[in-house]
Amino acid sequence: MRFALVGGNVFDGTGSPLRPGTSVVVEDSKIVGVSSDRDFGSDTALVDVTGRTVMPGLIDCHQHFGPWFQMLITEQSRSLMYHACRSIDSLRSILESGTTSARDLGGLEAGFRDAINDGLIAGPRLKVALTVLQATNSFEMLPGLGGLISPQEMYTKLPAVPANWCDGVDGCRAKVRECLRWGADFIKILNDQFPSKRLKLDRSPWTQEEVDAMCDEAHRSGVMVSAHAYRHEAVMTVLRAGVDSIEEGCFLDEECIQEMAKRQVWYVPCISCTVWHAESNPDPEGAKYGIQLRDGNIRALQLAMEAGVPIACGTDSPMWSGAVARELETMVKVGMSPGDALASATGRAADFIRTADEVGRIKAGLEADLLVINGDPLAEITVLHDIDRLELVMQGGKPVSGSLIPSLPKFPNRLPRVLIGGH
Numbered sequence: 001m002r003f004a005l006v007g008g009n010v011f012d013g014t015g016s017p018l019r020p021g022t023s024v025v026v027e028d029s030k031i032v033g034v035s036s037d038r039d040f041g042s043d044t045a046l047v048d049v050t051g052r053t054v055m056p057g058l059i060d061c062h063q064h065f066g067p068w069f070q071m072l073i074t075e076q077s078r079s080l081m082y083h084a085c086r087s088i089d090s091l092r093s094i095l096e097s098g099t100t101s102a103r104d105l106g107g108l109e110a111g112f113r114d115a116i117n118d119g120l121i122a123g124p125r126l127k128v129a130l131t132v133l134q135a136t137n138s139f140e141m142l143p144g145l146g147g148l149i150s151p152q153e154m155y156t157k158l159p160a161v162p163a164n165w166c167d168g169v170d171g172c173r174a175k176v177r178e179c180l181r182w183g184a185d186f187i188k189i190l191n192d193q194f195p196s197k198r199l200k201l202d203r204s205p206w207t208q209e210e211v212d213a214m215c216d217e218a219h220r221s222g223v224m225v226s227a228h229a230y231r232h233e234a235v236m237t238v239l240r241a242g243v244d245s246i247e248e249g250c251f252l253d254e255e256c257i258q259e260m261a262k263r264q265v266w267y268v269p270c271i272s273c274t275v276w277h278a279e280s281n282p283d284p285e286g287a288k289y290g291i292q293l294r295d296g297n298i299r300a301l302q303l304a305m306e307a308g309v310p311i312a313c314g315t316d317s318p319m320w321s322g323a324v325a326r327e328l329e330t331m332v333k334v335g336m337s338p339g340d341a342l343a344s345a346t347g348r349a350a351d352f353i354r355t356a357d358e359v360g361r362i363k364a365g366l367e368a369d370l371l372v373i374n375g376d377p378l379a380e381i382t383v384l385h386d387i388d389r390l391e392l393v394m395q396g397g398k399p400v401s402g403s404l405i406p407s408l409p410k411f412p413n414r415l416p417r418v419l420i421g422g423h
């Protein structure tokens with residue numbers, strides 16, 4: 001199967017300006033040519049995209065596609081498999097909205113990633129952390145990331161998702177091994193104290209030695225460590241241990257930012273989540289804290305941009321298909337150039353999650369994960385919100401959604417049909 005998207009304005013994923021009058025040739029799953037040619041011989045179907053933007057599929061570096069803890073608590077009458085089907089639906093709709101790769105920072109078990117890779121279900125190419133590791137008595141009182149800890153010590157435990165608490169140097173090292181044994185692509189740690197009247201807020205729940213052990217074990221295995229950490233002491237502890245990214249980092253101060261710049265640690269701000277808490281959280285206390293989070297989050301992003309910290313786009317917005325568009329819009333609103341914002345969700349995101357040899361740019365040899373947009377997101381970033389102007393979402397050379405699909409050559413059904421013997 002070979003076709004060419006002819007005459008579009010190409011955003012190549014690096015942050016460079018659009019290249020007008022550019023054609024992108026796709027053969028099977030890959031991009032095989034990017035040029036100003038318009039004629040590719042009789043074996044190549046032509047699809048005219050003159051005036052449209054052609055860009056790489058979006059990458060959401062921080063998502064949670066299986067927020068079981070919330071679903072199982074708020075909708076206890078539903079079964080676990082029903083909630084799993086909602087995750088499947090969410091994965092498909094997020095793909096259809098243009099997010100062709102994503103990282104799940106805790107919740108989703110590795111089977112979802114494998115099912116997408118095997119073509120059983122539709123969704124972004126996934127990297128999964130399985131669970132969010134944390135010290136006992138750090139964040140766990142929050143219904144959510146640690147599961148709900150009731151006074152009766154009840155919490156949510158799922159098969160193939162390791163329980164998330166670990167303490168002591170040996171315990172922390174063993175927990176990383178357990179995550180890797182269940183198929184984690186990277187390790188997510190949460191070194192943060194949920195606001196409490198009883199405990200000092202600015203502390204590192206884990207000791208330096210505990211975080212050192214987790215980073216050492218992950219890095220020895222060739223996988224990254226991403227850290228949720230907000231405040232000075234907790235952030236500096238994980239940075240000294242050598243984490244690869246700070247996620248959210250709502251209260252990063254100048255010293256933390258300087259340390260991140262020096263070490264070139266990635267920052268994934270996830271502002272769309274704190275914007276939601278500030279503007280839409282139905283709980284008045286949550287909304288009040290949300291305003292602090294959002295304002296701190298925006299300030300941290302501005303400091304990071306000034307200091308030259310590498311930035312990747314993530315949303316931390318479970319199952320909200322417009323989250324990447326909202327994140328990019330916010331980044332631009334607070335001072336990032338549209339080119340840098342788009343690169344943070346394409347080429348630079350792929351650099352960060354180590355998939356740049358596969359996706360993230362419009363370049364010969366990479367997988368054909370691409371979008372065709374009726375509009376110019378560099379001039380008008382909000383165009384990404386408008387699903388009607390997203391004329392094509394393509395993943396691995398296969399059309400996913402959009403009004404351009406009838407113009408493309410006919411593709412075989414993407415789902416394999418496997419019959420399993422009954423009895």
Ligand SMILES: [Zn+2]
Pocket residue numbers: 062063064105316
């Ligand atoms: Zn998260």
